Amino acid sequence: MPSLPGPPPGTTAQLTESDSSDEARLIVRVRDGEPELFYELIRPYERRVYAATFAILRNPANAEDAAQEALLKALKHIRQFRAESRFSTWLIQIAVNEARMRKRKENSDRTEPITQNADDQGEYKPRDFADWREIPSEVLERKEVREKLSGALTSLSQIYREVFVLRDVQQLSIEETSKALGISTASVKTRLLRARLMLRDMLAPGLGGQWSSKFSFSKGEKPW
């Protein structure tokens, strides 16, 4: 295979560095008596915090309340933030804890069995082998597609949903996901594998076929 150029060295690193040092400065200022800058600090993450609480609670009103509460706690405990982890990961971790606490309360109120430790072991065999080509992200313009995707995610049980949302929706690393959920990296990987395979089986009939082919392409070709 011919060797291909990657991004010019330094381009991405510089950018990330300046972004995170802006953030670090904001954190220090909020901590040292300018709480009103907290808005600016959390604005890039507001939506992600909601996505995390929703992944666990599956109810918009509860998820929103938990997200607000999590962000208030973050403000209150900002002195406890340690720069060795990313600020976004720290926020998500607080959000996950808040949502899980509510979930436990909800479960104990309803005295429902908690299926937390179910089937982490047994192997999952894929069921659908239909051919999939690369799907343009424009399909997400369609509300029905977004609804199908979030519906499929909502139908996963909590242990898979949490892992998938943190890793694949929020783009946390395996290590960050394991830290946020308080489980081993091995469990993260096992659950992620299963979540991805289950979602794939659920969505393949639509995404591999009829939904995406209804879409007309700006590139003027139909790749499947």
Next chain:
Amino acid sequence: MVVECDHVWREISNYVDDDVDPALRAAMEEHFKECKHCTAILDGARNLVQLYGDDRMFEVPLGYGQRLHRRLAGNIGKSRRTFIGWMVATAAGIFIAGSYELARSATSTRDNLRSELAHFSAPVPPDLMVVVADDGKVFHGAAACPFIHDKTKVKSLLAREAVQQGYTPCVRCMKQYV
């Protein structure tokens, strides 16, 4: 090293995350060349990660930001206890509420979401060298990205050309721009 379908399924998620050792990676790549089933699973898994990783999937209830800022303003006001602090907090709350209302009146959801995020995610540098697969939809920062569907058909071009041709940034290797 030769691997069977079962083995590929167990490792497919690690493969997508670029978390398999080079020998296994090579064996899996050999297997994908021969096995349509496993290739279909791999393509599907990669598609899912790209779609779910798109910021258009971050939907929040209408008025979420406004209500959040109102609640924070109350607390920030309390913690500050100075008239100026309270004024700043309230003004920020109103300003943000206003911009959400504006954003909401935009016609497309995509513009809506993008404009809220635009302020924070850096634009892709137009002269950045990126890589696309021939029949792909996504551009990548490096040819080694495990999300490239067909590594035998890749070409490099400038990010601005990729965008013009309708490619979108990979949620994994171009993460800081998505």
